[in-house]
Amino acid sequence: MAELDLKGLWKKGESSLSDSEGFDLDKSIQSKSKDVLQKIKFILTIEFWLNNVITTSCSVFYYIEFGPFWGIFTGIVFLIYFFYYSFLINAIKKFDYAGEVKNSLKKIYNYLRFYVLHYKVVLWICFLIIPYVAFGYGFFIGYSGEPNPEWAQNTPQFEFTKSQAYIALGIIIVLPLLITLGCNYLISLIYDRKIKKLKAIVNGLDN
């Protein structure tokens, strides 16, 4: 089929198609966006406010309970979270689909990759590192007997049987690992395909 025929056919197809009838602009504009970046922005905004509430409360509580050092320390953590999330949310707000196609897709691709990395780091910290450190610290206290706070001195001693100890160890070590790997898999399931697809399009435009 010759070159001119392709364009001619395309024009003929254009004039005979009528599926744009019934198009309602007002309804369209007021509908909810299905854009992946908008979904991420929504999730990040929830996290942003959760972090604001939790870290501010912690900061005040630590200040009153443990003194100015811990109060200021949590305050600094709050500020880091605040600016980090503001940066992530603003990056989405500034994004405009009117940019050159290759550059825009590259931006979305880089943003999605960063977002996935962000969640994987959060997951590993929350579900794996923190439980392991907490368990390790508890184990250390249990065996060393130090520090030995007053409340612990009046608590009746409890000792695991061998089988209980294995079960506890299994739960403490295996469960966080399974949760982390499971959540990692879910995140990959949701975003990896889109990331790969965007990469393929950008490469397709490059080559």
Add this chain to the structure above:
Amino acid sequence: MVMNPDSFFKDFVEENKGIIYKICRVYANDREELQDFVQEVTIQLWKSSQNFENRSKLSTWVYRVTLNVCLTLSRKNKRRVDTVGLLSTDYIDDTDNTEQEQISALYAAIRKLNDADKAITLLYLEDKSYQEIADILGITVSNVGVKITRVKSKLNDIING
């Protein structure tokens, strides 16, 4: 937030809805997805229109937004519907059957291309100059030339079997 498009924007979208539908039709897998794509393009056009600074031509702007949205939303074809938007009900009755088949074959061939090639093909068929295609896609003019030659050959191969 409730957005109320002004009459200028309404007229503009009305004038360009043909372009929007044509592009979305190539990337959508079915009618439902087609409506979703068109809806998302309209939302993004409206948002983007608030920042439009006349740095590019209006047509370039429409093609960029539409292609960006379609390429971001498009999914792997799970349900192979080569003739989406080309069902018999889409045509006026007096359209010649052979012509319909040829148009269907063209759409089916375009749908077999990868997403990047689809974008090049659409712009080429829309009679855009190499420079305009380069501006829309953000690639060099020489790259456009190479890709169009390659894509035309692919399309001919698919259509002619």
